[in-house]
Amino acid sequence: MLGISKLASSVLPSATLAAGAKARQLRSQGVKVFDFSLGEPDFPTPEHICQAAITAMKSGQTRYTPAQGTAELRGAIARWYKKFYNLDCNAEQIVVSNGAKHSIHNALVALVGPGDEVIIPTPYWVSYSDLVSMTGAKPVLVPGSMANGFRVTPDQIKKAITPRTRLLLLNSPSNPTGAVYSRDELLAFADLVLEAKIAVLSDEIYERLIYNGTPPACFATLRPGLMDQTVTISGVSKTYAMTGWRIGWTISPEAVAKAMGNIQSQETSNPCSISQAAAIAALEGEQECVGSMRLEFQARRDLVCTRLKSMKGIQCPLPDGAFYAFFDVSSYFGKSFQGKKVTDSASFCLACLEQAHVNLVQGSAFGAEGFARLSYATSREILQSGMVQFEKWLQSAV
């Protein structure tokens, strides 16, 4: 009998990927499912990016690259940050990985371990606490209330800091809530971490998807000296509709980048050479595609949130960024749907999938019981029909 290690036994599958798998299973039985569980743009990757990949393949860029990414891509990333944020960094500070999720894993392994505490504002992206736990460090959850737009306050963070605190995890715009911190709020966090001398992992993967006019902010640039304490995370997955290409990156102090490069060189070697070439085209090519996808996401957000708000018993604040609606469904707990009693967000979402064939993700997966997440990264037509079905199902509650 093969025994499973203590570490592996403690790791649960990603709830969002598990929800997607459940929908696929129903579909394979011929059921028409409205799958609003996955956080990936439905747009095809823009043509010029695909062409760059084809050219890379045909010109023989099909071999190992340096573990931390090609000099060309790291140069393109550095130029992109200079252009958008006036951030000065060199290629030695950049590590390109197999998606931003991998970048977060590398950063956590490089920075924290048993005995350390990592502060995670909630609701949080589904993988944060598991990725922290895998290092042996302890996730310390700080709740952001719906009344405060799902944002935490600097005062709350200050109270959570202990002598063991090593890292604060920030994510703006947020998955799952779409919350966007203002520049002033981020400045207050910046001052706090500079004073407390703790590191920040700033996950900025949705930086180009903001709808309320707040300019994107790169946390590391907000105060002098902050670069020395910050690992910036981003990638091409969400901005350029490139989830399957698996390219993410970190920008960090050189010593941290070197440690992450070493870890990566042992674990996975380099990210895909062809995807790296495509990512250069994404960053250096025309950027109109980003704006037009953002406009469409905004229209979908407005459609979905208007519909949700009008539904009895649902409270849905308007998200300012990313492509998720995060709404309160707790008024339905204790009610029955077709004889099935719903008691929490997991049983609510399961009954909704099985009976209405609308696939949402339970708030408990994001550290926020009482809520459900809907990804609106799908066509308006599908969203519209899914909303009709969802409302009809809600009305069947007794």
Ligand SMILES: Cc1ncc(COP(=O)(O)O)c(C=O)c1O
């Ligand atoms: C907040 C957040 N960070 C990181 C990631 C991972 O991105 P990638 O697909 O590049 O690994 C996601 C993906 O859903 C996300 O929502």
